[in-house]
Amino acid sequence: MNRIRLLPEQVANQIAAGEVIERPASVVKELVENSLDAKARRVTVEIQAGGRSLIRVSDDGIGMSRDDALLCLERHATSKITRAEDLAAIATMGFRGEALPSIASVSRFILTTRERESDSPEATQIVMGAGKMLEVKAAAGAPGTILEVRQLFFNLPARRKFLRTEETESAHVQHYLTLAALAFPEVAFNFLKDGRTVWQLPSVKTGADNAGRLAALRERMRALYSNEEELVQVDFSVAQDNSFETADRDPSAAGLERPVPSSLRVWGLIGAPGVSRATREDQHLFVNRRPVENRGLNFALLEGYHTTLMKGRYPVCCLFLEIDPAAVDVNIHPAKREVRFHSESEVRRLVSQAVRQALLQFHSAKAEVTPSVRTQPGSARPAAAGLPAGTTAQPALPEFPSELRPRPEDTFPAKQAGLPMGFAARNPVPQTSAGPAFLPASSVAISASDEAQAAKAELPAKGRDPAPMPSAPTAVPGRGAVPLLEVPLRLLGVIGKLYVVLESDRGLVLLDQHAAHERVLFEQMLNRLEQADHSHSQKLLLPETVELSARDAIFLREQLPVLTRLGVGLSEFGERTFLLDALPPFVKAGNARRFVIEVLDELKSTGQEVNTLRLGEQMVAKTVCRHAVKANDPLSGPELENLVADLRRCAMPYTCPHGRPTILEMNFRELERKFGRSQ
Ligand code: ADP
Ligand code: MG
Secondary structure: OOOOOOOOHHHHHHHHHHHHOOOHHHHHHHHHHHHHHOOOOEEEEEEEHHHOOEEEEEEOOOOOOHHHHHHOOOOOOOOOOOOHHHHHHOOOOOOOOOHHHHHHHOOEEEEEEEOOOOOOOOEEEEEEEOOEEEEEEEEOOOOEEEEEEEOOOOOOHHHHHOOOOHHHHHHHHHHHHHHHHHHOOOOEEEEEEOOEEEEEEOOOOOOOOHHHHHHHHHHHHHHHOOOOOEEEEEEEEEOOOOHHHHOOOOHHHOOOOOOOOOOEEEEEEEEOOOOEEOOOOOEEEEEOOEEOEOHHHHHHHHHHHHHHOOOOOEEOEEEEEEEOHHHEEOOOOOOOOEOEEOOHHHHHHHHHHHHHHHHHHHHHHHHOOOOOOOOOOOOOOHHHOOOOOOOOOOOOOOOOOHHHOOOHHHOOOOOOOEEEOOOOOOOOOOOOOOOOOOOOOOOOOEOOOHHHHHHHHOOOOOOOOOOOOOOOOOOOOOOOOOOHHHOOEEEEEEEOOOEEEEEEOOEEEEEEHHHHHHHHHHHHHHHHHHHOOOOOOEEEEEEEEEEOOHHHHHHHHHHHHHHHHOOOEEEEOOOOEEEEEEEOOOOOHHHHHHHHHHHHHHHHHHHHHOOHHHHHHHHHHHHHHHHOOOOOOOOOHHHHHHHHHHHHOOOOOOEOOOOOEOEEEEEHHHHHHHOOOOO
16 A cells, blocks of 8 residues: 655645744744845834734835746745756845745735836735635735735644743844844834834945945944944955965865855954953854854854953854855755855854954054053063064064064954944943043153054054154044053052052043953963964973873874974873973973873863964963962052053953953943932
8 A cells, every 4th residue: 555645735835834934033034034135125024922913024125926926935936046056156045935835834924015117006915824825816005025924823833832922032033133134234124013113224325345334334233232332343355366275175075176265255343352242142143144153153253352252251243254155055954044164164264363353453553653652671571582583574563562563464454443332231341431532642651642543543554654643633533432552541559459540531440460461471472482483491400201091192192283382392201101391481390290281181171163373372371370460469650550551562452361351441421420420
């Protein structure tokens, strides 16, 4: 007896719906994607009872003819691809031809559509119930499409039971809409919940060039988020002939034809150093305008932020990747939420580079023009001695002392500038005032040059004249706040033997002496590593042997080159035994053996999710921590001034190597609020 039969179409559609339509937000996502694909300039989304009772998406897109309207409800009916090859380079949001029939099969569904480019003044309306076509008729309507989805899952009680509270469901809807609104600032979005308007986002003019798009993104963010948080611009691209071609290839892929992206652009806004969240919630990543989840990209971000993020904190970002559609596979997830890159490691490396450069630039733009920073040769800057000469290379950052200059790969003619705005305030660490910045001409104990402000206000260009500008303007009103370490600071004292109290013309500033010192030492050390082939090391009077487990021994053997570079003299001394005969000068010899074990543990725990460079850096960071000025070591006034000056010269001064803040500000606005002088 034959037992296999083809499923009725309605059942097949419900099965597809099971994959694609999880909750009201999935319906909204599919419908809004269709509107965007239909070149809508305005999209209105309305939900009732969290989308359980009604979801209505209306657009002014190209609309559909009656034939198309009938066809679009068939499974595998799409206008977006025609051949299998098209799957290899998807340029639209949709392509599966499954959404509409799936949604229709699990709801009461009304499609009303009128073609934009047609003479017929008539719209078509199709009424469906649980996937059955109930009525097709002519209707009145403006050009565009309206989709009404009522009583989602009414015919699948089990599914309906899984829906969460109205608030949760509408939060999911709103989250998706936020992403869509960020990716398409040129589209006006209206969002109504239970008859109330939640958003009315006007269309934002977007230029074709990147500056125009960044400006548009900023404007859209301003419309979406009320509070301000300090964000840094990212604008990074690689063209065909460099990184992608020279990057290491995954050896396992040798011989396989792998499409290599012809170019990649990473742009958007990311949180300034010190701005972070406890979850990934405000980490928005887009690939060719599609909001995506991708582990590699998550790691790339963390790698990019590197030491400026505390453990367990996540970046805040709105980052767009533009990549040849042929170099990315979007057909790996039914809801198209995930993507896979053909050259995953290259993409990851470039994204992390983009982020890192933007963060470095955030501070180093000022370094170009800070000749007035007080330096006292020989005091408090021990690393300056013993540095190889001829390490000056980068003309773009002439005033940056060589021992603290960002490493060559990082000094990149970037075009970033810090700007305050964007996400709701989430993290109190270094936040600058959004009000106008004051820049008194008076000379103060710890002065940052006025030119720094000017440099910040402009986009530093390649080959920019390094000389300080003769009469630099003060900060341009409305251009945003100047980073804290660029405003003049006056030393007031130290409290709790740890916190240095300073004032600026914006308010109160506190510096964590220990964290600041750690950062300074950390960068000095990294710089040495980068400059010399091998780090300085001191021979131990009494070499020690360290015996390890077989697995640890194998692991350590692989790390020996990195360790050697760091000045750790380790060599094999038997199958599971290693001889330790040298250590970096900053490590106390008494702890030699423990040091190796700790370093090994640290390397192991960092795992493979980070690149080798980062492994080295993290390890150094940890070691540095123990050797930085102890929290309660009293420092004299000049020493403190030097500490601030040294910190100003750091590439990433706002956090210690573990991502804790080094410096905080409480501006007058906040003080006034606290003292009840203002709301
Ligand atoms: P896909 O988006 O994968 O093509 P859908 O089931 O979501 O599949 O939609 C099927 C087709 O219906 C689309 O290819 C498109 O031609 C048409 N369509 C859907 N929504 C709209 C809309 N809002 N405006 C114009 N055409 C639409
Ligand atoms: Mg679609």
